[in-house]
Amino acid sequence: MSDVPNRPAVIAVLEEIAQWKSRADAEFxxxxxxxxxxxxxxxxAIDEAQRQLIALAALRAELKDKHALVGLGAEGRxxxxxxxxxxxxxxxxxxxxxxxxxxxxxxxxxxQRQLQDPEVASAVEEYEKFVEVExxxxxxxxxxxxxxxxxxxxxxxxxxxxxxxxxxxPPNLGLAxxxxxxxxxxxxxxxxxxxxxxxxxxPFAVCRDWADRKEDLSSRFAYRVVAAVxxxxxxxxxxxxxxxxxxxxxxxxxxxxxxxxxxxxxxxERALEEIEALREEASELAAAGIELYGLWVRAAMLADExx
Amino acid sequence: xxxxxxxxRMSVEQVxxxxxxxxxxxxxxxxxxGSLPSDLRLDAANVERIRAAGGLExxxxxxxxxxxxxxxxxxxxxxxxxxVLEKDYVEPRSVRADNLFRGLDAEHQRGLRRAVNALIREGxxxxxxxxxxxxxxxxxxxxxxxxxxxxxxxxxxxxxxDQE
Numbered sequence: 334m335s336d337v338p339n340r341p342a343v344i345a346v347l348e349e350i351a352q353w354k355s356r357a358d359a360e361f362x363x364x365x366x367x368x369x370x371x372x373x374x375x376x377x378a379i380d381e382a383q384r385q386l387i388a389l390a391a392l393r394a395e396l397k398d399k400h401a402l403v404g405l406g407a408e409g410r411x412x413x414x415x416x417x418x419x420x421x422x423x424x425x426x427x428x429x430x431x432x433x434x435x436x437x438x439x440x441x442x443x444x445q446r447q448l449q450d451p452e453v454a455s456a457v458e459e460y461e462k463f464v465e466v467e468x469x470x471x472x473x474x475x476x477x478x479x480x481x482x483x484x485x486x487x488x489x490x491x492x493x494x495x496x497x498x499x500x501x502x503p504p505n506l507g508l509a510x511x512x513x514x515x516x517x518x519x520x521x522x523x524x525x526x527x528x529x530x531x532x533x534x535x536p537f538a539v540c541r542d543w544a545d546r547k548e549d550l551s552s553r554f555a556y557r558v559v560a561a562v563x564x565x566x567x568x569x570x571x572x573x574x575x576x577x578x579x580x581x582x583x584x585x586x587x588x589x590x591x592x593x594x595x596x597x598x599x600x601x602e603r604a605l606e607e608i609e610a611l612r613e614e615a616s617e618l619a620a621a622g623i624e625l626y627g628l629w630v631r632a633a634m635l636a637d638e639x640x
Numbered sequence: 641x642x643x644x645x646x647x648x649r650m651s652v653e654q655v656x657x658x659x660x661x662x663x664x665x666x667x668x669x670x671x672x673x674g675s676l677p678s679d680l681r682l683d684a685a686n687v688e689r690i691r692a693a694g695g696l697e698x699x700x701x702x703x704x705x706x707x708x709x710x711x712x713x714x715x716x717x718x719x720x721x722x723x724v725l726e727k728d729y730v731e732p733r734s735v736r737a738d739n740l741f742r743g744l745d746a747e748h749q750r751g752l753r754r755a756v757n758a759l760i761r762e763g764x765x766x767x768x769x770x771x772x773x774x775x776x777x778x779x780x781x782x783x784x785x786x787x788x789x790x791x792x793x794x795x796x797x798x799x800x801x802d803q804e
Binding site: 441444445448457460461464492495496499500502540543544547548552553555556557559560563564566567572573574575576578614616617 | 643644646647648649651652653656657662663664667668670671672676678679680681769770771
């Protein structure tokens with residue numbers, strides 16, 4: 334056509350436009366094809382990524398569940414360890430109690446033998462007679478009373494070694510120290526405490542059956558801790574807080590309701606100070622080689638396991 | 641011949657039995673009083689401190705003689721309420737609960753405890769917990785009824801503990 338002479342110029346222009354459009358259409362088709370391909374690839378990638386997200390979410394949930402089980406397992410193991418520790422400590426105290434009782438009996442036996450000495454026995458007899466009539470002395474004439482009191486004082490001085498020995502502390506067993514723990518907890522753990530509990534490694538029977546069982550090292554251990562808790566309550570301004578004694582895993586637990594008190598100061602710090610003071614004071618524990626420690630634990634660790 | 645006990649100070653357990661008080665109460669009273677011996681051995685002075693600081697009283701010298709026309713339970717609860725009135729333990733004043741039973745034998749203590757528990761349930765006596773344990777007093781609103789029963793043995797209070 335281009336060879337046709339004298340064609341109107343417009344034809345050439347139109348042809349050129351048509352060619353341009355044809356090229357543009359072809360280019361468009363090629364580019365759109367590329368876009369379609371890339372879009373399809375992107376969609377596949379998105380689908381894959383979504384599948385991965387779903388899988389990751391499932392994995393996350395699975396891991397959380399597993400971790401929760403680990404937490405429960407750790408709590409259970411911790412709870413069991415505390416109870417096992419209480420049982421072990423309780424056995425240690427009871428074992429030493431039997432040894433200490435035997436040593437005290439031997440010490441008393443020796444003192445009883447000393448009382449059989451005729452000279453001592455005669456003084457003891459006089460001492461005993463004085464005790465029997467002591468309450469009636471006030472009715473006697475002053476001079477007579479003074480003579481009796483002077484004589485009694487001489488008898489008492491003669492017996493002083495026996496009197497002192499019979500009131501001396503328990504004999505030292507000379508055994509290696511064994512550490513035992515009193516478990517403390519407050520609830521709630523943060524903020525003003527509403528309840529305090531101390532669990533002792535001694536049988537609950539020292540509280541419940543005290544009238545039927547012989548006072549022993551476990552009993553005196555309990556007296557010491559009850560005294561320490563009482564001092565602690567006084568120190569934090571909760572001296573009037575009601576106390577209950579309950580059983581936890583066969584052991585004695587001292588529970589204090591603090592909800593109606595305004596606890597002042599750091600109850601945890603003060604409790605450990607009281608236990609420290611008790612270690613210094615308790616001669617029978619030292620004699621038996623029992624070393625006392627205070628240990629703060631979470632209240633949940635001491636809660637009943639039922640339910 | 642006497643043994644070592646002639647010279648030895650008393651254990652907490654011995655004093656607890658003597659005073660009809662739990663050993664832990666002995667310890668708590670002496671701690672509050674600042675007079676707990678460090679060796680946990682107690683003498684007569686400690687016992688007096690326990691009585692005084694703990695507000696311990698012995699209200700009975702054995703079971704009371706029966707009154708004609710009254711059951712033993714009626715006699716004893718009537719006498720008890722008369723004692724509480726006489727000592728003016730009327731709300732808000734209160735007395736250690738264990739004082740109400742001290743001096744009675746175990747059987748009469750059991751019977752009296754049942755009656756006292758019933759009177760608490762019926763609101764004739766009011767109870768509260770303190771550092772020294774349970775305390776009791778006559779409910780102010782029931783004072784007239786208690787007085788009527790204590791003096792004449794009659795009135796609404798007369799049979800409350802029979803509901804046990």
